[in-house]
Amino acid sequence: MSRPKVAVHKFSSCDGCQLAFLNLGESLLQLSEQVEILHFLEAGMSEADAQVDIAFVEGSLSTPDELERIKQVRINSRYLVSIGACATSGGLQALRNLDGRHDEWRDAIYARPEFIQTLQDVKPIASVVKVDLELWGCPVSSNQIVAAVRSLLFGVAPVDDRDRVCLECKRQQAVCVMVTEGKPCMGPVTRTGCGALCPRFGRDCYGCYGPSETAQTDTLAHRFAGLGLMPDAIARRFLLINSQAPAFLQTGRVFWHSGQEAEDD
Amino acid sequence: MTERRIRIDVPALTRVEGEGSLRLKVVDGQLVELGLSIFEPPRYFEKFLEGRDAHEVVDIVARICGICPIAYQVSALNALESLATEPLPHWVPNLRRLFYCGEWLQSHALHIHLLALPDFLGFDSAIAMAEKHPEAVRRGMQLQALGNELIRLLGGRSVHPVGARIGGFHRAPEPEQIGPLLDKLREAQPLARDLTAFCAGLKLPDDPQDFISIALTHPDRYAIENGQLITSTGLKLSAEQFEQHFHEHHKPDSTALWSDLNGEPYLTGPLARLNINYQQLPPVIQQSLTATGLQLPSNNMFHSLIARALEIELVIHEAIDILQAYQYPTDTGPQPKLSAGVCFGMSEAPRGLLWHRYEVGHGQLIKAARIVPPTSQNQARIEADLHRSLIAFGLNRDEEALRLRAEQVIRNYDPCISCATHFLKLDVIRS
Numbered sequence: 019m020s021r022p023k024v025a026v027h028k029f030s031s032c033d034g035c036q037l038a039f040l041n042l043g044e045s046l047l048q049l050s051e052q053v054e055i056l057h058f059l060e061a062g063m064s065e066a067d068a069q070v071d072i073a074f075v076e077g078s079l080s081t082p083d084e085l086e087r088i089k090q091v092r093i094n095s096r097y098l099v100s101i102g103a104c105a106t107s108g109g110l111q112a113l114r115n116l117d118g119r120h121d122e123w124r125d126a127i128y129a130r131p132e133f134i135q136t137l138q139d140v141k142p143i144a145s146v147v148k149v150d151l152e153l154w155g156c157p158v159s160s161n162q163i164v165a166a167v168r169s170l171l172f173g174v175a176p177v178d179d180r181d182r183v184c185l186e187c188k189r190q191q192a193v194c195v196m197v198t199e200g201k202p203c204m205g206p207v208t209r210t211g212c213g214a215l216c217p218r219f220g221r222d223c224y225g226c227y228g229p230s231e232t233a234q235t236d237t238l239a240h241r242f243a244g245l246g247l248m249p250d251a252i253a254r255r256f257l258l259i260n261s262q263a264p265a266f267l268q269t270g271r272v273f274w275h276s277g278q279e280a281e282d283d
Numbered sequence: 284m285t286e287r288r289i290r291i292d293v294p295a296l297t298r299v300e301g302e303g304s305l306r307l308k309v310v311d312g313q314l315v316e317l318g319l320s321i322f323e324p325p326r327y328f329e330k331f332l333e334g335r336d337a338h339e340v341v342d343i344v345a346r347i348c349g350i351c352p353i354a355y356q357v358s359a360l361n362a363l364e365s366l367a368t369e370p371l372p373h374w375v376p377n378l379r380r381l382f383y384c385g386e387w388l389q390s391h392a393l394h395i396h397l398l399a400l401p402d403f404l405g406f407d408s409a410i411a412m413a414e415k416h417p418e419a420v421r422r423g424m425q426l427q428a429l430g431n432e433l434i435r436l437l438g439g440r441s442v443h444p445v446g447a448r449i450g451g452f453h454r455a456p457e458p459e460q461i462g463p464l465l466d467k468l469r470e471a472q473p474l475a476r477d478l479t480a481f482c483a484g485l486k487l488p489d490d491p492q493d494f495i496s497i498a499l500t501h502p503d504r505y506a507i508e509n510g511q512l513i514t515s516t517g518l519k520l521s522a523e524q525f526e527q528h529f530h531e532h533h534k535p536d537s538t539a540l541w542s543d544l545n546g547e548p549y550l551t552g553p554l555a556r557l558n559i560n561y562q563q564l565p566p567v568i569q570q571s572l573t574a575t576g577l578q579l580p581s582n583n584m585f586h587s588l589i590a591r592a593l594e595i596e597l598v599i600h601e602a603i604d605i606l607q608a609y610q611y612p613t614d615t616g617p618q619p620k621l622s623a624g625v626c627f628g629m630s631e632a633p634r635g636l637l638w639h640r641y642e643v644g645h646g647q648l649i650k651a652a653r654i655v656p657p658t659s660q661n662q663a664r665i666e667a668d669l670h671r672s673l674i675a676f677g678l679n680r681d682e683e684a685l686r687l688r689a690e691q692v693i694r695n696y697d698p699c700i701s702c703a704t705h706f707l708k709l710d711v712i713r714s
Contacts, residue, residue, distance in 0.1 A: 029324075037349055111331075254335065
């Protein structure tokens with residue numbers, strides 16, 4: 019039996035999720051024995067148009083060319099797995115979708131904007147092609163990647179852990195930073211996967227894994243107001259790395275540009 | 284007249300260089316035109332930073348680059364903390380350096396083993412190389428993993444770490460975490476020494492050329508996390524003075540801005556740093572340097588590989604020193620308030636100088652941001668190097684040989700483009 023074929027594709031991103039492969043160390047060599055990696059530019063494989071069993075896709079769609087390229091990746095792949103916040107929700111760069119000021123931003127940075135071909139709005143992968151599995155996180159962890167590959171290799175449905183960071187925090191017996199220190203923690207509405215990293219470091223979660231299941235975002239926004247956050251500060255909690263994830267967008271929009279923050283005293 | 288047009292396309296790429304091409308026009312054996320064009324989808328970080336709270340900046344700018352997030356965090360912190368109303372707690376500066384040592388270690392180890400060595404040993408990828416040179420690949424992975432572990436000590440995870448904040452760190456390492464890490468660092472010292480000797484033993488092209496080197500420098504130590512900027516042309520500048528001498532341009536067909544130093548291309552990165560600061564290497568690493576036979580300052584860009592290996596030795600040495608002296612602080616200190624104003628910060632990312640400027644308004648909101656990353660600074664230098672190197676190499680060689688040499692030349696700068704092994708496709712038109 020031939021080994022399953024794998025490709026890793028990059029779209030608009032920081033490359034950090036691809037490091038979930040490159041940081042595997044010895045396991046990367048084992049992985050490359052179990053599967054045949056045909057395309058992975060960072061690791062030196064370059065067969066962008068190869069037919070594969072699993073395509074991992076990092077990054078969001080932010081240019082006309084990327085829209086075409088992702089369609090070809092879909093045609094060439096049995097399973098398409100989007101990895102990381104950019105691929106699953108648009109990522110940080112999707113903040114440009116909020117105010118519709120793409121052209122203004124472009125012209126402020128580039129002296130020759132006519133050479134810049136970008137889309138007005140940044141799109142997650144699943145808004146353009148069918149995605150079989152989404153791995154959330156900014157960045158995704160090596161564990162998520164390995165677990166996904168194993169599940170797909172064994173033909174079982176991958177576990178989609180949509181629990182809240184809060185529950186992981188309790189399991190880790192971390193002290194709640196919202197209860198004890200009044201920090202505006204996104205843990206109650208954010209998907210687990212990081213191991214409750216931020217609370218364990220004594221800081222508030224900033225939502226890099228995107229919304230959990232049944233995220234009570236409006237309730238949390240009220241709680242933030244109770245902690246003394248001004249409306250714009252509440253909006254910024256929800257509208258950061260996963261601003262286009264519907265649960266975060268809906269609540270964040272309510273407070274976005276809704277008032278100036280009080281001056282520091 | 285023979286005209287030979289070679290188009291080299293970069294298919295799908297990374298942070299600074301996404302799609303690019305190298306155009307060579309050769310007429311009667313003379314190189315009459317060489318143009319490196321870059322297209323990476325712009326993400327407009329400088330614009331969406333506007334209106335964000337200054338305390339959010341470290342988590343945002345980390346996402347500019349997954350391979351060197353700490354460089355972005357520390358340059359931003361150097362800038363923003365200059366507006367803080369109180370000084371950093373005494374334990375913080377050393378741990379910032381330690382944090383940064385972890386990033387140099389993982390990034391340099393990744394570069395040497397996964398990206399550069401396959402070129403010199405004749406393989407397509409490190410995975411292919413692992414069959415013939417398992418010990419070299421394992422050594423690289425061990426060093427890379429150790430760098431990641433150092434980052435995790437202070438940041439929780441190695442990509443987009445969460446530990447750094449204005450005024451220090453959210454959490455200080457527990458005393459019991461230090462011992463096991465020190466053991467691993469000491470075990471890695473002979474590996475790093477071997478790596479330097481291994482790199483120095485490779486048959487590297489001898490290709491001297493003139494260029495300006497720039498690097499941060501510090502009176503007490505080999506500059507990493509902060510310092511003053513000096514140039515081999517004799518300038519000594521603070522971060523505030525950067526914009527008076529360094530300028531960015533937008534070239535057609537490019538989304539990366541190109542920098543120059545008073546109109547001239549210049550080099551930033553490991554070889555430039557070593558050329559400027561080598562006398563500050565600790566004595567034990569001076570010995571390693573002497574053993575390589577490398578004469579400094581060097582004007583052979585291929586010595587960048589050896590410079591990276593020496594810097595790996597350096598950061599392991601520095602990390603051991605810092606951890607040995609570490610004392611657990613009783614508290615991590617307050618989150619400082621920032622006064623309004625314009626602030627500047629810089630540091631030495633693994634691949635070179637990274638400069639930031641922020642305008643902070645009342646209420647600690649960012650009003651404007653400007654970020655000049657290392658790869659855009661090296662762009663003009665890469666183009667000048669390609670021009671020289673390809674002529675020296677021989678323009679009449681076949682396309683495959685030209686492409687491989689061009690890739691090797693570009694990879695010396697460790698731009699994000701180097702992530703791809705065969706990132707240059709040739710499309711040759713002869714007429």
